[in-house]
Amino acid sequence: MVFFKDLSRYFRYATYSAVSELKAQVAGSYLGWLWWILDPLCLMLVYSFVVIVVFKANIENFPLFVFIGLTAWNFFGATAESSIGIINSYSAVTKKTYIPKCILVLMTEFVNLIKMFIGIVICLVAILILRIPITINILSMIPILIVYFIFTFGVGVVFAHMGAFISDLSHVISIIMRFLFYLSAVFYSLENLPVGLLSVYNMICPTGFIIVQFRNVMMNGIEANYTRLLYWLIIALLLTVLGLIVMYRKEKDYMKVG
Numbered sequence: 001m002v003f004f005k006d007l008s009r010y011f012r013y014a015t016y017s018a019v020s021e022l023k024a025q026v027a028g029s030y031l032g033w034l035w036w037i038l039d040p041l042c043l044m045l046v047y048s049f050v051v052i053v054v055f056k057a058n059i060e061n062f063p064l065f066v067f068i069g070l071t072a073w074n075f076f077g078a079t080a081e082s083s084i085g086i087i088n089s090y091s092a093v094t095k096k097t098y099i100p101k102c103i104l105v106l107m108t109e110f111v112n113l114i115k116m117f118i119g120i121v122i123c124l125v126a127i128l129i130l131r132i133p134i135t136i137n138i139l140s141m142i143p144i145l146i147v148y149f150i151f152t153f154g155v156g157v158v159f160a161h162m163g164a165f166i167s168d169l170s171h172v173i174s175i176i177m178r179f180l181f182y183l184s185a186v187f188y189s190l191e192n193l194p195v196g197l198l199s200v201y202n203m204i205c206p207t208g209f210i211i212v213q214f215r216n217v218m219m220n221g222i223e224a225n226y227t228r229l230l231y232w233l234i235i236a237l238l239l240t241v242l243g244l245i246v247m248y249r250k251e252k253d254y255m256k257v258g
Helices: 002-026 032-054 062-083 101-129 136-165 169-183 195-204 206-219 226-249 251-257
Strands: none
Touching: 002 101, 002 226, 032 062, 032 101, 062 101, 062 136, 062 169, 062 206, 101 136, 101 206, 101 226, 136 169, 136 206, 136 226, 136 251, 169 206, 195 206, 195 226, 206 226, 226 251
C-alpha cells in the first residue's frame, strides 16, 4: 500500500515537524511547556469543585479520576479539531514540495501524543503518591493506546479530507466534539448504568469506552476489555483505510482548494 511507503519515507519529517510545532507553541511563553500540565490540572480543579462541593458526589480519588479522563480526551479532541483545516493551512508548503496529506495528520497526532504521554506520567506519579496498587494489568495500556492512536488517526484523516472542501466544517465539528466530550464520562462515572445500557454505550462512544479502560487499568487494576477493544480496532482500521483511499484519490483536488 502506498501509505506504508509514504510512512517510511516521511516518518522522520512527521516527528521533526511535531517537535518543531511543540517548540513553537511554547516560544514566547513565560511558563512554556508547563502550560501543557497546568491546563488539564486547572480543569481538573474546576470539575472537582463542581462535582464534589456543589453536587456532593463521592468518587474515590476524584481529581485523579478527572485528570485521566482529560488526558485521554485532549489527545483525541485536539487531534481531531486540528486536522480539519490542516491541508489548507499547509497549502503553501505542499504546493512547492509534495507531502502526503496523511502525514500532516500524523504530525499533529504526534504533537498531541507527546502531550498525552506527559499527562500519563503525571497520572502514574499521582498513583504512587496516593498508594493505589499497581497490578500487571497496567500493561493493558499498550493495546489501549494502540487502538486509540489508530482510531484517532482515522478520524483525523476523514476530518482533514472533509475540511479541505467544506470551509464551515470546523463550526459543525466543534459542536459535535463538545457533545462527545460530555458524553465521554470525563468527569462522571458509568458504574450505575445498567449492564445492557453500558454495553450499548461502549459500542457507540469510542472515547468514553477508552477513557473508562484507562481508568480501569490505572486506578482499579482491572484488565482491559479486549473483546470490545477488538471491536473498536476493527472500526478504527476500516475508518483509516477508507479515509486513506479517499485522501490519495483526491490528492490532485487538494491543490485546487488549498
